[in-house]
Amino acid sequence: MGRRSVGGCRYPHGVTETPQPTRLHPLYVAVTVLFVVLVALALWATARGDVRAGEQGDEREAAADPAPSEDARIRADVERDLGTIEGVESATIQVFEEGMLENAPPPSPAVTIDLESFRTPEDTQATVDAVYGILAGSGLSGPPTVTVVDTLPGTKATLTLEPAGPGDPAVHDAVAFLDAGATSVHLTADNAAVSGRDPAALPGLAEVAGTLARPLNSLSTDGYGAMYTSSVDPVPPPLPAVQLLAEAGSRDETTQTVYEVRSPTGNPVPLLTVYVDGPPAPVADWLRASGQADLLGSAIAFTVYGSQTSESGFVSDRELVSTDPANDEADAAAAAADGVPPCTGQDLRAGVTGFDAAAGSRFLTVTAENVTDAPCALDGRPGLSFLRASGTVPDVLSEPEIPGQSPVRIVVPPGGVATSQLRWGAMSTANDPDQTTSVLVTTVPGADEARLRVADVPGAESGVDILEGARIVVGDWVRSSS
Template sequence: MTETPQTARLHPLYVVVGVLFVALVALALWATARGDDQAAGQGDEREAPADPATSQDATIREDVERDLGAIEGVESATVEVLDEDLLEGLPEHVPAPAASVTVDLESFRTPEDAQATVDAVYGVLTTSGLSGSPTLTVVDTLPGTAATMRLEPTGPGDRSVHDGVAFLDAGATAVHLTADNAAVTGREPAALPGLAEVAGTLARPLNSLSTDGYGAMYTSSVDPVPPPLPAVQLLAEAGSRDETTQAVYEVRSPTGNPVPLLTVYVEGPPTPVADWLRASGQADLLGSAIAFTVYGSETSESGFVSDRELVSTDPAGDEADAAAAAADGIPPCTGPDLRAGVTGFDAAAGSRFLTVTAENVSDAPCALDGRPWLSFLRASGTVPDVLAEPEVPGQSPVRVVVPPGGVATSQLRWGAMSTANDPDQTTSVLVTTVPGAEVTRLRVTDVPGADSGVDILEGARVVVGDWVRAAS
């Protein structure tokens, strides 16, 4: 007998749950389709997502560029504003940086016309609606000459554009005038006196006046003035000599006494150029002494241009000064009174500088004169053969009074030496502040910029300045 299979029966509860699930799915699909239809019918009424906020400067940037480009004498103009993403990231209390505007002038215009163009540029910027005070950079490149000008006027009324074009007209190959630095470059040493005359006529102070490649360079790092013509003429003559590889006229005042120094590097012996400098009359024309150092292939020689030596800065004489200090009951500084230090490494136009300090760590003032006694220690632990000599031979040092906590300084200067073959550089200076004091070893490698040592090598000549009071 054969049995017929029984059909499986679903539980009534499962049937109810299944029906409800299907109904809910259908309802959801219907609601979605209805919402899409309504959105399609009201598409014009729905607002699009808001664009990121656009700064006013970005909105008007192209208009400002167009207005600036329409000014007579402007070849092109660019306005740069802060990127929108960066603008959104600024904290609320931090104002957005001002726009940066660069104007390229048409070439071969007169100084007066070029200045009038930039005055008109400031007129547009004043009414442009740009936020803050836009910074302005003015550039120009003379076709066919490669002469360039880059200026950063400080604002309306600044005559730097007039002066910059005047330098270009006088043959300058590069003019860079900003609030922090004024530099003019000529093609060869013979061009420098003419540029110095222009600076004098314009009353335009310069930090540097040099040739392309810095073969001849006048530089002033303190209170720059228009370069004195006799000084630049001397520089040009020195730089034009056949044996000269570089000539640098520096006005440097680390001790408050702006004594000019002419440094000349020559091929061969230094004596012919040194003798020529001693016979020159340029120091008489300048009205002050000019110290010089001529570095030859193997030796160097120093002296004064026109043989015009410096006079003592102590009109009463050293003996009178010492007597006055003794009368005031100020004793000489002793070794235990002073703590030696080293700082201020610097490099400029073929020269190197380092400053030795002496701090009065006692509770009473003491008098200090002369200069420190020095020797040098190389990385290998050996002492190089170095000639250390006074800054001004034959001049009596001025006696200075160092109060408790006060500091006296002595500046060291030497000519740059080649480190191409990884020589044994100086890593420490051995200092004796006053006669009888203990020798203090000072690590030059702790001084910023001299972490690998300094190029005081075998045969170096180091000029050691007198002790002077450090500026407060």
């Protein structure tokens, strides 16, 4: 029997057909290969171009960087030489050329010497003298300015100096202060300041200043809770004054105390200002009983500011004596003579002068000049009120220098001047910029009120910070020493 086709299949029954793979046309293969090659070439060229551009950029940047200048090389050499000096931890030299004018002389190099710590005053002085020796022949572009610094590990005590030159004992003295327990020493041409950890440390530092004959502008605790300050003609802080400051600052009720050596333009008597929590009477009584003014040999005025009131007086109850050597005998004779008439408003011409500011206090001096050809007697204090820039009168509290003490009667000769000093605590003008611009003065009861412009006083051209709520301590009339 012959075979038949089943379902149109050409193969015998039970045989499966294997599909043949699709055959690509040779042209398609060639195009595909060419495309892949071109893409690869393009990527390779791009990458190579980036690399070459980077290399060229580096070359351009390298070419743009100038070679170190001769001055820079000299500075580097000097820094290296300074760093080899025994006692020098590191040395840096900087030149600040920004803002230089054309044809201006080259700026002075700023040399900073960081010292090794815990060396003797003598060794440290020798180190800094050696620094100056190298700088003298260094060839730097200008005369260098030298700053010496040090921070003692473990204590955080710091030293900052600007010596005047080789042999300047400031270097020796600064290390001596650190050895005595100072937490900060800052000695420059403009300011000499030393600080200690607490009030008890200050007398020891004052002793060092006295031994070294080192004048100080300030001697204070960290944070200025207790501070001796002398802004004019500083001298080594007198030990009795610093002992008084330390004792006042160590009292439980004291929050701050300041001993000020006063400006010659105002009252020359030193002023001790004490701020306390609570009433001022206990500290004021203690100051009046203290013997420190006797040890110092001069009067010390004080003001104690309490929570609500204040008290003023003199340490050791020593009173201020104003002297005028040229007229002492004449004044004494006139004061002792019968019939010296009291000064009237027409006899006196009022003035205002002597504005001063120091350590949170402000001072202003009111004057009364005898414009007649005969002496007259004056006592008491001037009557005062104040006028602000807005034309308003601030509400202030006026207090006598020494409460309860009768004023001393003085004789003002023809052309003579009596003065009364005003003192008040600094006030913030941030929220109340309406400052006092005039003082209204009544020299004696019944006199016409004189309006005196504060803006005419040097240093107070924009007014003074006598604002609402100010407390003014008004001194008695005394004879001017000038």
